[in-house]
Amino acid sequence: MSEETKKNKDALLSVRDLEVVYTSSGAVVHAVNGVSFEIEKGKSLGLVGETGAGKTTIAKTILGVLPDPPAKVLKGEIVFEGRDLLKLSEKEMREVRGKKISMIFQDPMTALNPLISVGDQIAEVVSLHENCSNKEAAQKAMQMLEMVGIPADRYEEFPHQFSGGMKQRVVIAIALACNPELLLADEPTTALDVTIQAQVMDMISELQKKLNTSMILITHDLGVVAESCDTVAVIYAGEIVEYADKEELFLNPQHPYTLGLFGSIPSLTDDVDRLKPIPGLPPNPEDLPEGCSFHPRCPHATEACKKGVVSYVEAAPGHFVLCNHCKDCKKA
Amino acid sequence: MSAAKNVKKQKKNESMMKLTMRRLFRNKTAMLGLTILVVLLLIAILGPLIAPYSDIEQDLMNCYGLPSLQHPFGTDELGRDILSRLIIGSRASLEIGLVSIAGSAVIGIIIGCLAGYFGGTVDNVIMRFMDIFQALPPMVLAIAVCAALGPGVNNCILALIISGVPGFVRMARASVLNIRGMEYLEAATAINCSTARIIAKHILPNALSPLIVQITMGVANSILSASSMSFVGLGVQPPNPEWGAMLSAGRNFIRNYPHMVIFPGVVIMITVLALNMLGDGLRDAMDPKLKD
Numbered sequence: 001m002s003e004e005t006k007k008n009k010d011a012l013l014s015v016r017d018l019e020v021v022y023t024s025s026g027a028v029v030h031a032v033n034g035v036s037f038e039i040e041k042g043k044s045l046g047l048v049g050e051t052g053a054g055k056t057t058i059a060k061t062i063l064g065v066l067p068d069p070p071a072k073v074l075k076g077e078i079v080f081e082g083r084d085l086l087k088l089s090e091k092e093m094r095e096v097r098g099k100k101i102s103m104i105f106q107d108p109m110t111a112l113n114p115l116i117s118v119g120d121q122i123a124e125v126v127s128l129h130e131n132c133s134n135k136e137a138a139q140k141a142m143q144m145l146e147m148v149g150i151p152a153d154r155y156e157e158f159p160h161q162f163s164g165g166m167k168q169r170v171v172i173a174i175a176l177a178c179n180p181e182l183l184l185a186d187e188p189t190t191a192l193d194v195t196i197q198a199q200v201m202d203m204i205s206e207l208q209k210k211l212n213t214s215m216i217l218i219t220h221d222l223g224v225v226a227e228s229c230d231t232v233a234v235i236y237a238g239e240i241v242e243y244a245d246k247e248e249l250f251l252n253p254q255h256p257y258t259l260g261l262f263g264s265i266p267s268l269t270d271d272v273d274r275l276k277p278i279p280g281l282p283p284n285p286e287d288l289p290e291g292c293s294f295h296p297r298c299p300h301a302t303e304a305c306k307k308g309v310v311s312y313v314e315a316a317p318g319h320f321v322l323c324n325h326c327k328d329c330k331k332a
Numbered sequence: 333m334s335a336a337k338n339v340k341k342q343k344k345n346e347s348m349m350k351l352t353m354r355r356l357f358r359n360k361t362a363m364l365g366l367t368i369l370v371v372l373l374l375i376a377i378l379g380p381l382i383a384p385y386s387d388i389e390q391d392l393m394n395c396y397g398l399p400s401l402q403h404p405f406g407t408d409e410l411g412r413d414i415l416s417r418l419i420i421g422s423r424a425s426l427e428i429g430l431v432s433i434a435g436s437a438v439i440g441i442i443i444g445c446l447a448g449y450f451g452g453t454v455d456n457v458i459m460r461f462m463d464i465f466q467a468l469p470p471m472v473l474a475i476a477v478c479a480a481l482g483p484g485v486n487n488c489i490l491a492l493i494i495s496g497v498p499g500f501v502r503m504a505r506a507s508v509l510n511i512r513g514m515e516y517l518e519a520a521t522a523i524n525c526s527t528a529r530i531i532a533k534h535i536l537p538n539a540l541s542p543l544i545v546q547i548t549m550g551v552a553n554s555i556l557s558a559s560s561m562s563f564v565g566l567g568v569q570p571p572n573p574e575w576g577a578m579l580s581a582g583r584n585f586i587r588n589y590p591h592m593v594i595f596p597g598v599v600i601m602i603t604v605l606a607l608n609m610l611g612d613g614l615r616d617a618m619d620p621k622l623k624d
Contacts, residue, residue, distance in 0.1 A: 063522055065518060065521050065522055069452075094524050097521075097522060097523075097524045098522060098523035098524035099524070102522065102523065103519075103522045105515050105518070105519055105522075106515075107515055110514050110515040110516060111515040111516050111518075111519045112516055112519075113516045113520075113533075113534050113538070114516075114538065114620065114621070115537045115538055115618070115619075115620060116533070116534075116537075117620075124523070124525070124533075125523040125524075128523060128524055128525065129523075129524065158620040158621070160620065160621050171519070174519070174523060
């Protein structure tokens with residue numbers, strides 16, 4: 001990516017050249033391979049990609065909750081408010097985690113402790129981070145419940161008494177209880193059905209604007225991105241293959257993979273019998289192809305793509321594509 | 333209106349503890365179990381005051397006496413009143429049963445949680461140690477403890493605790509491994525809970541139900557093993573009474589004088605039953621899914 005985006009002073013979080021691998025019984029899984037992006041205060045970034053592309057690994061690395069072993073950060077830095085999170089001690093990280101950066105988990109069914117009432121679970125994060133009495137924490141928890149649209153008198157109820165959508169609201173309330181600077185939403189709507197998805201996404205976006213929180217939204221649903229993100233990074237095999245403003249990406253997608261993703265979305269207006277899926281399967285992250293990792297599935301692949309390093313090109317200001325064949329691109 | 337107000341009031345600051353107690357007190361079976369236990373404990377405390385005869389005084393004219401009005405539970409091979417021996421013996425038996433299980437449960441659960449939570453090398457080291465302990469037959473262990481520390485009830489309890497720990501470690505570890513992968517633990521890390529807090533607040537309560545059953549079942553085993561340990565000089569020494577010892581002494585006469593076995597056996601059974609009823613009730617009361 002170009003130098004000027006790398007050195008953006010306003011960035012709340014900037015991830016540079018991050019590489020994460022998992023080692024399991026001798027095999028090395030390259031989950032994240034040199035990812036760089038950044039996010040400004042109050043903005044939201046969508047990480048889009050299919051299963052196993054490394055999206056969740058990126059989020060967990062930022063939060064410092066990667067299971068180590070087997071996961072290992074090989075290189076890169078994650079600069080948050082001027083400090084490299086990867087270099088912080090566990091003690092310093094504790095001040096960041098949950099307070100300044102918090103996470104919404106994918107599956108609300110298992111993300112709540114079944115034996116603690118939902119109110120107490122929200123109060124727990126408040127009392128862990130803010131110097132306050134239990135009573136104040138409970139007060140705050142009630143406010144949070146009201147904020148996510150759950151009546152405060154359900155404070156004493158347990159997770160099994162809530163529906164999936166309500167549980168996800170509770171999870172969101174926990175994530176937002178300490179007014180974090182950055183919210184990592186890891187497929188927050190995947191486990192929910194479509195009508196509830198819309199409600200939950202609306203709520204997340206609304207609260208994000210209201211609290212002026214930055215957000216990294218991890219999803220494989222371009223529709224969700226279209227609704228609630230400012231910038232989009234498309235991830236394939238642990239690399240960002242395309243990075244642009246939302247409008248730019250949706251109007252002018254360049255990378256063959258992104259085009260493939262758009263081709264797989266059913267259209268309301270055109271009458272087609274079959275969708276056009278991307279041929280082939282995502283590469284095995286233990287054994288990534290040489291050259292451009294997308295070349296085995298790419299309709300435009302040439303010999304040059306199979307070998308050699310592919311570098312980012314700029315299709316439009318701020319629109320980066322990792323491809324040799326980008327039509328209207330100039331070398332970045 | 334007033335009912336609604338009441339509900340509101342209850343909902344405010346009712347802790348998990350209070351909730352559990354309230355639900356436990358509504359459970360009739362559990363309350364019956366608790367009542368029996370309280371009665372047993374009272375008997376143990378008041379022992380010498382309520383026992384009709386002396387527990388060690390022999391009456392050789394009245395050996396092998398069948399239950400009668402003078403001796404409701406009969407007499408044993410030396411003419412001692414079985415009822416009195418049971419009453420006095422309840423002290424030693426309950427002490428051995430409850431204390432040894434409580435000891436091994438507390439130690440075992442703590443170690444098991446650590447092994448299950450941290451996994452990897454910690455787990456491996458702990459579990460191999462437990463393997464060593466389990467490879468020793470409890471009797472050999474008891475002899476070793478006896479040789480090292482001398483005879484006595486307290487050393488008997490110690491031997492029972494040591495031999496009971498590996499079972500609890502295994503069970504706690506298995507139960508922790510079950511919930512180790514749950515997302516709410518990851519969520520707890522993500523909101524910055526300390527490890528101790530995660531184990532105490534998020535793992536232990538969720539891992540507890542199989543352990544409660546094991547605890548209540550373990551008391552009976554403990555009382556019975558204690559009786560075999562008196563053989564190597566640990567535990568209660570003759571002529572002092574103890575339920576397990578009475579049971580094993582009466583075994584020789586089971587054909588002609590079954591009452592010598594039946595009454596100690598029934599008392600042990602009642603104790604275990606009461607503990608089981610209480611334990612089951614406790615487990616149900618702690619599970620919010622079975623609410624009301």
